[in-house]
Amino acid sequence: MPFKKYARALSATRKNNSCSLITSKKSSAREQTKETSICAEKMKFLAVHPSCLMYSKIYLRLEPLGLELVAAAARRAGHSVRLIDLQCEPHQNFFRLIQRWRPDVIAFSINYLANVPEILDLARATRALLPEAFICVGGHSVSFIPEEILRHAAGAVDCVLIGEGETAIAGLLEALTQSRASLKNVPGCVTLDHRGPPPAFVHSLDDLLPARDLVQHRQKYFIGQLDPAASIEFSRGCPWDCVFCSAWTFYGRNYRVKTPERAVWELAQIREPGIFIVDDVAFIQAEHGMQLGEAIARRGIRKRYYLETRGDVLLRNKEVFQLWKRLGLNTMFLGLEAIDEEGLKRYRKRVTLSKNFEALEFARSLDISVAVNIIADPAWDRERFKVVRDWCLEIATTGYSTFNTLCYQPSCHCRNFTKNSSRHSACFPASIWAGRRCAIARVSLSASCFAVRPILSECFGSSTACITPNSNWPITVNQ
């Protein structure tokens, strides 16, 4: 039984550790932390992406771009690097790989809180199988709660690397070739004993190139009709500061762009016909969007694109989006967030309702699929949900609507108005996805709050509403 050892180790950890986010004592976690010492100059580095978020794979499965960038940085630093994407492979393959290849360092990506239970289980099992390996986690969401992650891991995770991974991973691997004590000087490195200097930002996006060659199943990535699809980054960060959003808190409100030459050079190397543009707000700078588009047209690159943007950016830069429509823009995701002025003000969206509606009209005039996002306040009652639902079904005739529920998370600034809500205590790092298909619109719905579930079920159909952290969790022990 190849995974017997793992199964035993995992059931032992399960007895002591509930997978729910229950705070364990800092001291006991410290006692369990193994002093791993890795001094090889060239290390074996394994990058791991978690499984698909529950039900998301009905509509998309995306290339693990952030992890590819981390892997590329480790490879550039001279290490031997592999990447496994559990969106495309079962856990069994992960365990087989670590037992055969025996990596020195295993780095898990946790961009979403919903990934936490699965990754902590995997980290515990990995610790049992490879006690000498150094285990770290990094990514968007965990960057806001490193100490909590370390406490919950109770010794299974050696450090959390906060912030952008490219610079942090090189520093970590360098430190590991020296001594464990030097970890405290690594920017962005957090252990139970210390917090290193603040994480460093990548100086120029032009210096980055994701290790796309390391993923094994490129044909499995898609979004909607864009199948297969690759992901690409043209810019990073956002200059706005909406209260519910963590883009600006993560990137420190700085905004960087890839030069059009470099971006188009990278795009030209991608084989997939579909492209997911991961930028938080696409084409904030009209000139940049225009130059990019013109360079793509000059090179004769023909693809179909998905992007996300804001209503006011769309209206300000109409000609840019018209050009991108001609280049193959297929789907646009518009962050409308509220359907009333008061909501927009509360969310600090810094746009008026009429501008948002005008933008929606313009987006639809481009004859592309248009998706909208709405932020739902946990304080909403049944009536309020019904009004918004009806509005979405009426307007979302060419795409779909997503709902995010404001929740009490360390990464966002919405605590001020959720903390008084009797419902906030029900918040949990899980998603509720409910889908409803009808003749004119698809309303997909995700949220992070248990409290709204009954209302969502009623409004969107109880048969499709469900709550679960991750499609592959809990992990099965007898693999």
Ligand code: B12
């Ligand atoms: C693609 C995407 C998704 C995909 C994810 C698919 C997948 N395979 O994971 C889907 C559509 C499913 C998705 C869902 C959601 N998303 Co989303 N998503 C994005 C998006 C547009 C791009 C991600 C990306 O590729 N970024 C570019 C790469 C380079 O950055 P990165 O992945 O963050 O990686 C860097 C660091 O995080 C770090 N890093 C990452 N992994 C690792 C690992 C290690 C070891 C280390 C050291 C570092 C590290 O280093 C990387 C390089 O710098 C981002 C916006 C953005 N620009 O980031 C939003 C974003 C991350 N999503 C966001 C939100 C709000 C959501 C949803 C809540 C929305 C919803 N409708 O439900 C859900 C959450 C689902 C859930 N259940 O928790 C927010 C914030 C998320 C947060 N944690 O607070 C963002 C920032 C968009 C925004 N402006 O609001 N999303």
Ligand code: SF4
């Ligand atoms: S919601 Fe959009 S515009 Fe607002 S801060 Fe986040 S990325 Fe920027």
